[in-house]
Amino acid sequence: MNANRVLTGRYFMMGNVACAEGAIAAGCEFTAGYPITPATEVANRLAERLPQVGGAFFQMEDEISAIAAVIGASWAGRKAMTVTSGPGISLMLENIGFAIGVETPCVIVNVQRGAPTTGMPTVGVQGDMVQAKRGSHGDYEIIALCPSSPQEMFDHTVIAFNYAERYRTPVFVLSDAFVGHMREEVIIPGPEKIKTEYRKIPEPGTDPQKIRGFLDEDVAPMPIFGKGFKAHVTSSCHDEYGKRNLIDISALDNFIRKLSNKILKHKEEIILVERDYEGAEIVLVSYGGVARAAAMAAAQARKEGISVGTLRLITVWPFPEEEIAKMAKKAKQVIVLENNLGQLYPYIKAEAAHFSEVSFLPPRLVGEIQDPEDILSKIREVAK
Amino acid sequence: MNELVHPYHRFIRPSVTQTTFCPGCGDGTVAQCILRAIDGLGMDIDDFVFVSGIGCAAWIPSPFFNADVLHTTHGRPIAFAFGIKMGLPEKKVMVVSGDGDLVAIGGNHLIQNARRNVEMTVICLNNGIYGMTGGQAAPTTPMGIQTTTTPYGTFENTFNISRLVIAAGASFVACWTAAHPRQLTNSIKKAIQKKGFAFIEVFSQCPIQFGRKTGVGSAVKMLEDYKKRSISPKEAAKLSEEELKDKIVVGELVDMEKPEMLEEVKKMKKKARGGVE
Numbered sequence: 235m236n237a238n239r240v241l242t243g244r245y246f247m248m249g250n251v252a253c254a255e256g257a258i259a260a261g262c263e264f265t266a267g268y269p270i271t272p273a274t275e276v277a278n279r280l281a282e283r284l285p286q287v288g289g290a291f292f293q294m295e296d297e298i299s300a301i302a303a304v305i306g307a308s309w310a311g312r313k314a315m316t317v318t319s320g321p322g323i324s325l326m327l328e329n330i331g332f333a334i335g336v337e338t339p340c341v342i343v344n345v346q347r348g349a350p351t352t353g354m355p356t357v358g359v360q361g362d363m364v365q366a367k368r369g370s371h372g373d374y375e376i377i378a379l380c381p382s383s384p385q386e387m388f389d390h391t392v393i394a395f396n397y398a399e400r401y402r403t404p405v406f407v408l409s410d411a412f413v414g415h416m417r418e419e420v421i422i423p424g425p426e427k428i429k430t431e432y433r434k435i436p437e438p439g440t441d442p443q444k445i446r447g448f449l450d451e452d453v454a455p456m457p458i459f460g461k462g463f464k465a466h467v468t469s470s471c472h473d474e475y476g477k478r479n480l481i482d483i484s485a486l487d488n489f490i491r492k493l494s495n496k497i498l499k500h501k502e503e504i505i506l507v508e509r510d511y512e513g514a515e516i517v518l519v520s521y522g523g524v525a526r527a528a529a530m531a532a533a534q535a536r537k538e539g540i541s542v543g544t545l546r547l548i549t550v551w552p553f554p555e556e557e558i559a560k561m562a563k564k565a566k567q568v569i570v571l572e573n574n575l576g577q578l579y580p581y582i583k584a585e586a587a588h589f590s591e592v593s594f595l596p597p598r599l600v601g602e603i604q605d606p607e608d609i610l611s612k613i614r615e616v617a618k
Numbered sequence: 619m620n621e622l623v624h625p626y627h628r629f630i631r632p633s634v635t636q637t638t639f640c641p642g643c644g645d646g647t648v649a650q651c652i653l654r655a656i657d658g659l660g661m662d663i664d665d666f667v668f669v670s671g672i673g674c675a676a677w678i679p680s681p682f683f684n685a686d687v688l689h690t691t692h693g694r695p696i697a698f699a700f701g702i703k704m705g706l707p708e709k710k711v712m713v714v715s716g717d718g719d720l721v722a723i724g725g726n727h728l729i730q731n732a733r734r735n736v737e738m739t740v741i742c743l744n745n746g747i748y749g750m751t752g753g754q755a756a757p758t759t760p761m762g763i764q765t766t767t768t769p770y771g772t773f774e775n776t777f778n779i780s781r782l783v784i785a786a787g788a789s790f791v792a793c794w795t796a797a798h799p800r801q802l803t804n805s806i807k808k809a810i811q812k813k814g815f816a817f818i819e820v821f822s823q824c825p826i827q828f829g830r831k832t833g834v835g836s837a838v839k840m841l842e843d844y845k846k847r848s849i850s851p852k853e854a855a856k857l858s859e860e861e862l863k864d865k866i867v868v869g870e871l872v873d874m875e876k877p878e879m880l881e882e883v884k885k886m887k888k889k890a891r892g893g894v895e
Contacts, residue, residue, distance in 0.1 A: 303701030306705065463686065464686060465686050466680065
């Protein structure tokens with residue numbers, strides 16, 4: 235039996251399973267990981283399904299080697315992904331920085347769980363939001379998407395692969411145990427309806443010495459291995475040709491800025507949000523699973539005659555400052571909702587507070603998504 | 619008159635104009651043994667993807683070898699090489715790095731991939747010290763040696779790297795020193811052709827950091843010391859553990875056939891497709 239890469243159809247599917255199917259539909263061939271709750275179902279599904287379509291999942295000795303193998307496979311020309319949870323990300327961070335430094339397309343799924351350290355593995359907390367941006371050392375930019383449903387676990391994983399390939403960078407899918415374990419309707423479209431991208435590579439036969447394979451703000455062609463490009467790939471400070479330079483500070487500045495600008499220059503194409511705040515005086519800003527509670531509370535408040543809207547961040551990194559400012563200019567009150575103690579709140583406040591009052595509503599208990607009733611109480615309070 | 623060009627110059631990246639190795643370092647000898655082995659097999663350097671980690675030895679392929687090279691994070695080259703090999707099974711993948719990189723910080727990747735018996739060549743240059751960072755103790759530094767982090771002498775037992783890799787299940791293991799370039803070249807040839815995890819430990823002298831610290835002295839003295847301490851596995855079999863302590867057992871220590879991981883992955887994929895290729 236030759237299975238299909240795209241399982242077109244209508245399903246009642248778990249978010250983590252939908253994520254694996256999204257990866258396969260996007261053309262992923264190589265996956266590596268290490269067992270960890272609450273991300274295991276992604277790995278299990280990949281291990282079952284990928285070999286049927288010619289790929290494979292490899293269980294590595296730890297998360298450090300999982301991300302290393304993914305980066306290696308990506309340089310071998312394969313679309314590659316790893317999946318884990320917070321403790322695994324903590325171990326991967328050095329090599330995530332490596333992937334950024336040598337501009338490696340890959341997807342990293344983080345099904346977030348509760349608390350620092352071992353915490354509570356089965357409870358969803360949006361606890362690693364800033365880690366994704368700032369966890370590895372040095373200045374860098376990253377792309378991160380926040381799905382809020384099993385359908386989006388599929389959709390966002392496809393988008394993550396396309397962004398990774400287009401911008402030659404690691405892309406995070408920042409899910410959590412709630413969204414990962416949620417079961418809902420998932421519609422997988424026909425393969426012709428799923429847009430998939432593949433990285434630019436140099437023209438085969440190009441003189442290797444003339445290949446500018448790095449540090450282009452418009453994304454350099456990737457001199458993948460095995461094609462005679464003689465790629466010199468080092469995460470040490472290097473120039474556009476990949477040549478190491480550990481002497482000139484101007485080379486270091488160029489290295490850091492070009493990598494960051496590559497993402498920042500294309501912010502407009504990368505940033506995805508859902509706006510539903512036209513004319514609203516109070517705007518709820520949230521992302522991921524919490525956005526579902528926010529939408530429910532906003533609908534209820536509107537029934538009560540309170541002018542409430544929502545802004546949902548889908549892309550959280552690069553941070554959508556302009557979207558926040560645009561929203562805050564028209565709002566009187568901004569309420570930030572996250573399932574944590576306020577990780578993106580300072581970033582949102584820094585933009586929104588120029589124009590409106592900004593407050594934060596954590597869940598009653600961290601690890602619980604905000605009860606729409608609690609959000610309503612907060613709305614009534616600020617509406618006074 | 620034609621300019622005289624070294625026969626292996628064609629394997630060196632054109633942008634490289636000078637060596638980064640200290641005077642007397644053994645890594646240049648090992649670099650040449652690798653190139654001689656590739657040339658001796660009639661292979662092209664583009665048949666390879668080289669992977670290295672952090673440390674002096676990791677600079678052998680990066681930047682010197684004019685091929686696809688991935689210079690990775692400290693300790694992880696074998697894990698990166700695993701992904702490269704799975705993505706490009708038709709290419710030869712060779713890891714070149716030091717003892718601190720492969721055995722200290724990256725020890726688990728070495729053990730696990732020897733166990734998996736993934737086809738790749740791993741050349742571990744053992745200089746018994748951290749050279750690049752200025753002479754700190756390694757898990758291979760002999761007991762009692764003064765280093766910059768053990769000013770009162772090292773107080774830890776040491777790793778026998780070859781034994782470790784044999785125990786982990788590699789299908790080819792050899793050990794030589796920089797004083798055995800011909801034997802080393804021959805073993806590298808065999809390692810490249812091996813369908814399995816092929817590991818070569820090379821004692822490579824570091825006169826600047828190790829020679830000075832231990833008082834063994836110059837490169838020449840260190841090479842003489844290697845020769846004096848080198849014995850064959852046959853001779854080693856007659857000695858007690860205590861007598862073996864300062865010896866280097868050189869030779870091809872393991873060369874066997876066992877299931878190789880890429881072949882097993884192929885079988886697994888066939889099974890997943892219901893037996894259809």
